[in-house]
Amino acid sequence: MFVRLVYESFRRQKRRKLLAGAAITLGVTVATAMIAVATDIGDKINRELRTIGANLLVTPQEDTLDVEIGGVNLKPPSDGAFLDEADLPKIKGTFWHNNITAFAPMLPVNTKLQAGSREQDVTLLGTYFAKQLSFGKEDFTTGVRTTHPWWKVRGAWPDDSSHDVLLGERLAASLVAKPGDPITLGGRQLRVSGILSAGGSEDDQVVAPISLAQELLGRPGAVRRVYVSALTKPEDALARRDPKSMSGAVYDRWYCSPYPQSIAYQLQETIPHSHAEQIRQVAQNEGAVLTRIEGLIFLITLAALLASALAVSAAMATTIFERRGEVGLMKALGAGKMAVASVFFAEAVLLAVFGGLIGFAAGSLLAREIGRSIFSSEIAIPPVLFPVILAIAVIVTFAGSAAAIRRAVQLDPVFALRGEL
Amino acid sequence: MFLRMLVRAAVLRRGRAASALFAMVVAAAVATAVMNLYVDVQAKLQREFRNYGANIVIVAKNGATLPADTGSRVDAFLAGRGLVAPFALIVARTADGQPVVAVGTDFDRVRQLDRWWSVNHWPSGPQQALIGVRAVAAVSPKNQPFALTFQGHTISLSPAGTVQTGAAEDSRVYLSLRDFVAWSGVQPSTIEVAANGSPEEITAIMTQLTQALPAADVRPVRQIMEGEARVLGKTRATLLAAAALIILTAALCVLSTLMGWVFDRRRDFAIMKALGASERLLNGFFAAEAAALGAIGALFGFLVGVGIAAWIGRVNFHAPVVPRFGVLPIVLAGSMAVTLISAILPISLLRRVQPAVILRGE
Numbered sequence: 001m002f003v004r005l006v007y008e009s010f011r012r013q014k015r016r017k018l019l020a021g022a023a024i025t026l027g028v029t030v031a032t033a034m035i036a037v038a039t040d041i042g043d044k045i046n047r048e049l050r051t052i053g054a055n056l057l058v059t060p061q062e063d064t065l066d067v068e069i070g071g072v073n074l075k076p077p078s079d080g081a082f083l084d085e086a087d088l089p090k091i092k093g094t095f096w097h098n099n100i101t102a103f104a105p106m107l108p109v110n111t112k113l114q115a116g117s118r119e120q121d122v123t124l125l126g127t128y129f130a131k132q133l134s135f136g137k138e139d140f141t142t143g144v145r146t147t148h149p150w151w152k153v154r155g156a157w158p159d160d161s162s163h164d165v166l167l168g169e170r171l172a173a174s175l176v177a178k179p180g181d182p183i184t185l186g187g188r189q190l191r192v193s194g195i196l197s198a199g200g201s202e203d204d205q206v207v208a209p210i211s212l213a214q215e216l217l218g219r220p221g222a223v224r225r226v227y228v229s230a231l232t233k234p235e236d237a238l239a240r241r242d243p244k245s246m247s248g249a250v251y252d253r254w255y256c257s258p259y260p261q262s263i264a265y266q267l268q269e270t271i272p273h274s275h276a277e278q279i280r281q282v283a284q285n286e287g288a289v290l291t292r293i294e295g296l297i298f299l300i301t302l303a304a305l306l307a308s309a310l311a312v313s314a315a316m317a318t319t320i321f322e323r324r325g326e327v328g329l330m331k332a333l334g335a336g337k338m339a340v341a342s343v344f345f346a347e348a349v350l351l352a353v354f355g356g357l358i359g360f361a362a363g364s365l366l367a368r369e370i371g372r373s374i375f376s377s378e379i380a381i382p383p384v385l386f387p388v389i390l391a392i393a394v395i396v397t398f399a400g401s402a403a404a405i406r407r408a409v410q411l412d413p414v415f416a417l418r419g420e421l
Numbered sequence: 422m423f424l425r426m427l428v429r430a431a432v433l434r435r436g437r438a439a440s441a442l443f444a445m446v447v448a449a450a451v452a453t454a455v456m457n458l459y460v461d462v463q464a465k466l467q468r469e470f471r472n473y474g475a476n477i478v479i480v481a482k483n484g485a486t487l488p489a490d491t492g493s494r495v496d497a498f499l500a501g502r503g504l505v506a507p508f509a510l511i512v513a514r515t516a517d518g519q520p521v522v523a524v525g526t527d528f529d530r531v532r533q534l535d536r537w538w539s540v541n542h543w544p545s546g547p548q549q550a551l552i553g554v555r556a557v558a559a560v561s562p563k564n565q566p567f568a569l570t571f572q573g574h575t576i577s578l579s580p581a582g583t584v585q586t587g588a589a590e591d592s593r594v595y596l597s598l599r600d601f602v603a604w605s606g607v608q609p610s611t612i613e614v615a616a617n618g619s620p621e622e623i624t625a626i627m628t629q630l631t632q633a634l635p636a637a638d639v640r641p642v643r644q645i646m647e648g649e650a651r652v653l654g655k656t657r658a659t660l661l662a663a664a665a666l667i668i669l670t671a672a673l674c675v676l677s678t679l680m681g682w683v684f685d686r687r688r689d690f691a692i693m694k695a696l697g698a699s700e701r702l703l704n705g706f707f708a709a710e711a712a713a714l715g716a717i718g719a720l721f722g723f724l725v726g727v728g729i730a731a732w733i734g735r736v737n738f739h740a741p742v743v744p745r746f747g748v749l750p751i752v753l754a755g756s757m758a759v760t761l762i763s764a765i766l767p768i769s770l771l772r773r774v775q776p777a778v779i780l781r782g783e
Binding site: 068284288 | 647
């Protein structure tokens, strides 16, 4: 009898059920999409913030002071310590290797550039452009094209295994050089593959594959510093503590959180004789910007949830209110308050489950579209979201119907049947 | 008569009218808050990005120093639209002959411009120096007073504190510009500028600075400007998508509540029609009712929404979001449009029905 009541109500009142179902579906769609976007926005913005450049710097532990003004290194070239290039792929073996988007080694060398009859002192910066490396079974590509995305090249990027170079744009302007020209650098004939516009001191330098810089310096495998670009978590009180003073459990929590400090600590463990540190200009502000944007989207998501909850309960209240006549009839035939209420609640739950299912699917699609069109990458929907969304849909529908059902049940059947009130 | 009908209709069915009004207020409030935030978030986030420091660097051409009045000219030109800090750099030698980069600057300005500098104690008096953490060992390992020499001139300094940034600053020694110029005679060669405003405004400031300072090279700090533009653009796009979804849901909420309300009053409609009211009067009556509800709801909603936006601003950005009154007409028009649609739709359905059928309760 009960099942038949519910079934007939769905069969006979298709329009009303469709309206209420549509409201629930839309509400769940919006809620799913917003929650998915809010949970993923941190990661997405973090990746966007990586365009500002590397946030960690690895230098040799026993290094002498840098004597550098405006990108010109005044330190004798053989002075100071070096890192070993062979240790670099190990960066991908650290605990947080998935958070490390890329790294680029740097080796500046002072050399002489012959242009016609003139000879000129220049700094040659050896680095990776987009170098293929492998660690264990994993192959990856890394270099300045990822860590320094604001570098623009007119012409072509050099190949990492070639002896082609990039000329900084101010240097190129003073030499009147263009892509494809030959240049003589430290007694070697090289080809200019492109003109680099970096907006910094590199505009006065020659940028080359690191093997060339090592050859010029006469130190194979030498690296002066490594820029590491990592996805990090905003710093909090725990992040700033000294790992040496921590107890076991706290240390584990610190070590297993992607703070700039803990990733730097792991890099230092991985690369022998190194000192890793956050570049505070990038790392500190990143945390602030990230917290603000995450907070904003979180609050907006709350507003979206509120609006969709309200839309669902408004739709439910309307459909129930329209059916006072039925309630009167049921009561006049001797149904108790509980019996009437349970029919309505069963209908509400059914609607919520159907609306929730369709809404979740539509919301996932919507979130994916938002991710694709705004961030040009997919927004992952955590599977745990599904039961949560369904539970929210049922609870909201239930709560939205409760007040209307209570009022409908309390109606005097006589008035309800006469169509008054 | 018309007015009285409007007022009595609302007063007699307080419950239904109140729930419709409530839906309207919430919808208008959420829409107002989201629109306000959307307009304001750019300014708020731009302020966050200014913590990244300079977005424009002015350097002397060909490694020379800038004319002595450059700093004051840039100050006068910007007039509060940004922060400015001068830097003069030389390579000095410590007492045991080690080279170290010494920098003269204005500590008060650097403190505002480069907020990420981790400094334990800023210098306050003359002849005090701020030492980079890596330079400490070479310059003043026991925190003792030390001397620096440049081209035969020696200055004795006392360490005030250390600076840590994780970049080139860590290997340098900073002193006040006044001490620096008196000692070395070298004027600033770099001026860092953190200009406020949209990308267009900053580009305009750069062009004007280039024209005003022929002796200098005005360069953008590309990584900061590009990163800022990208993050701002994506955040605003996300917010726009969210705003569209929220406003759509809110409109739907109003639509379903109001349609229910109007549908519910088909008996009033039928009685009026039976008593001889013309179609136009009936349409006018329901439309006026809907418009009044929309307007009142939008006004209350606007106030609540401005409050929500201000609260979000305070909680998230630690600065209130300024109410934009330009949003009010949009919210007002939107609310009235939604309420009118939700009134007209059921009426046009009912119009075809004979009053007798409705009054009989079928």
